[in-house]
Every structure is written in structure tokens, then in C-alpha cells.
Amino acid sequence: xxxxxxxxxxxxxxxxxxxxxxxxxxxxxxxxxxxxxxxxxxxxxxxxxxxxxxxxxxxxxxxxxxxxxxxxxxxxxxxxxxxxxxxxxxxxxxxxxxxxxxxxxxxxxxx
Amino acid sequence: xxxxxxxxxxxxxxxxxxxxxxxxxxxxxxxxxxxxxxxxxxxxxxxxxxxxxxxxxxxxxxxxxxxxxxxxxxxxxxxxxxxxxxxxxxxxxxxxxxxxxxxxxxxxxxxxxxx
Numbered sequence: 637x638x639x640x641x642x643x644x645x646x647x648x649x650x651x652x653x654x655x656x657x658x659x660x661x662x663x664x665x666x667x668x669x670x671x672x673x674x675x676x677x678x679x680x681x682x683x684x685x686x687x688x689x690x691x692x693x694x695x696x697x698x699x700x701x702x703x704x705x706x707x708x709x710x711x712x713x714x715x716x717x718x719x720x721x722x723x724x725x726x727x728x729x730x731x732x733x734x735x736x737x738x739x740x741x742x743x744x745x746x747x
Numbered sequence: 748x749x750x751x752x753x754x755x756x757x758x759x760x761x762x763x764x765x766x767x768x769x770x771x772x773x774x775x776x777x778x779x780x781x782x783x784x785x786x787x788x789x790x791x792x793x794x795x796x797x798x799x800x801x802x803x804x805x806x807x808x809x810x811x812x813x814x815x816x817x818x819x820x821x822x823x824x825x826x827x828x829x830x831x832x833x834x835x836x837x838x839x840x841x842x843x844x845x846x847x848x849x850x851x852x853x854x855x856x857x858x859x860x861x862x
């Protein structure tokens with residue numbers, strides 16, 4: 637099956653709540669990245685976490701990486717309506733610059 | 748810095764015609780460019796990887812004669828969808844990288860509709 641699979645596929649929360657999305661992958665990776673995509677638009681790079689890192693923060697974003705479980709999570713704290721978008725994880729393997737994207741989580745933040 | 752543009756943003760063409768999509772790195776030199784396709788409510792699927800001055804490498808299942816990729820300069824790559832059919836209707840996104848493990852910078856995408 638596809639490298640990089642997110643769950644849940646869709647998530648609906650109230651503004652101010654935290655949103656957690658998970659990503660699993662199957663092969664060894666070099667880096668894992670999270671992207672946001674607003675409907676019908678391009679990708680916005682959110683954060684990159686390297687295989688030797690376990691946690692990373694950027695503003696309201698917190699990413700964890702568990703290479704033993706081949707999984708990552710993206711936490712958005714104090715969500716806002718503007719966070720409504722699809723979120724994708726993408727992995728790249730050592731020696732390759734190609735990214736493999738997961739199926740994405742569609743997040744809806746209700747004002 | 749690291750801005751990538753695509754042109755056009757939207758295009759509608761008739762079945763059987765060809766369409767060219769441009770991807771430009773505006774403020775850096777892109778040794779490598781990638782082309783992705785995204786169907787509605789689905790993820791991005793890598794179509795091909797192109798390095799400046801050499802032939803593109805296509806992913807399995809992507810017809811190289813149908814999706815012509817040219818990366819003739821360090822700031823421009825083009826994707827030409829030849830003899831387009833309705834099933835080619837999709838969102839095409841390019842990304843550009845300086846190479847050497849540098850991250851990919853994504854363009855805003857091109858929505859292709861084939862009627």
C-alpha cells in the first residue's frame with residue numbers, strides 16, 4: 637500500500653480546539669514533512685522533521701516522529717477557522733529526493 | 748525567496764488537443780523539477796522527475812509520450828499533455844529544487860479540464 641498514509645481522513649473540530657493528525661509509512665525514511673493545501677491551491681510547507689529527530693515545534697504546530705513505529709503526528713493547537721485545509725505528510729528516502737505523499741487529512745475548523 | 752510559479756493556473760481544452768503547462772523558479776536555479784498529478788480529493792502522485800539538460804525520469808504507469816517534459820533551463824520546465832482526453836483532467840503541480848537534497852518548493856498548480 638501507499639507510503640505515507642494519514643488518519644483520520646477527515647476531521648471536524650471547533651475553533652480553539654486542538655487537532656491531531658497521524659501519518660504512517662512503510663519504508664525507512666530520511667525526512668518526513670508536513671504540508672497544507674487549501675482547496676484547489678498549491679502546497680504550503682509546514683515543517684520538516686529528520687529521521688534522527690523525535691519532536692519539533694513551529695508556532696502552533698508540533699510534530700512528532702517515531703521511527704520504530706514508522707509514524708508521525710501533527711498537532712495544531714488552538715485551531716482557527718483559517719486552519720481549514722487538507723494536510724499531507726510526505727516522506728523521502730535516503731539517497732532519493734523524491735517525495736511520497738500520504739492520502740491526506742481534511743481538517744475543518746468550525747468558527 | 749524560493750518562489751515557484753505555474754502558468755496557466757486554469758486551462759480548458761478540447762479532447763484531442765495538446766496543452767502546455769509551464770513551471771518556473773523565480774528567484775533560484777532549479778537543478779531538479781518534479782511534476783505531480785492530483786485527482787479530486789486524492790493525494791499528489793509523482794509523475795516524473797526532470798533534471799536540467801537531461802531526459803525526465805517517469806514513474807511507473809506514466810506514459811512518457813503522452814506527458815512530454817522539457818527542462819531546458821535552470822528556471823523553466825514544461826509539461827505538455829498531448830492528445831488530451833477527459834480522463835487527463837486533473838490538478839497538475841510542479842515543484843523545484845536546487846538539488847543536493849534541498850527541499851522542494853511547490854508551484855500553485857494548474858487545473859486542467861478536458862472537454
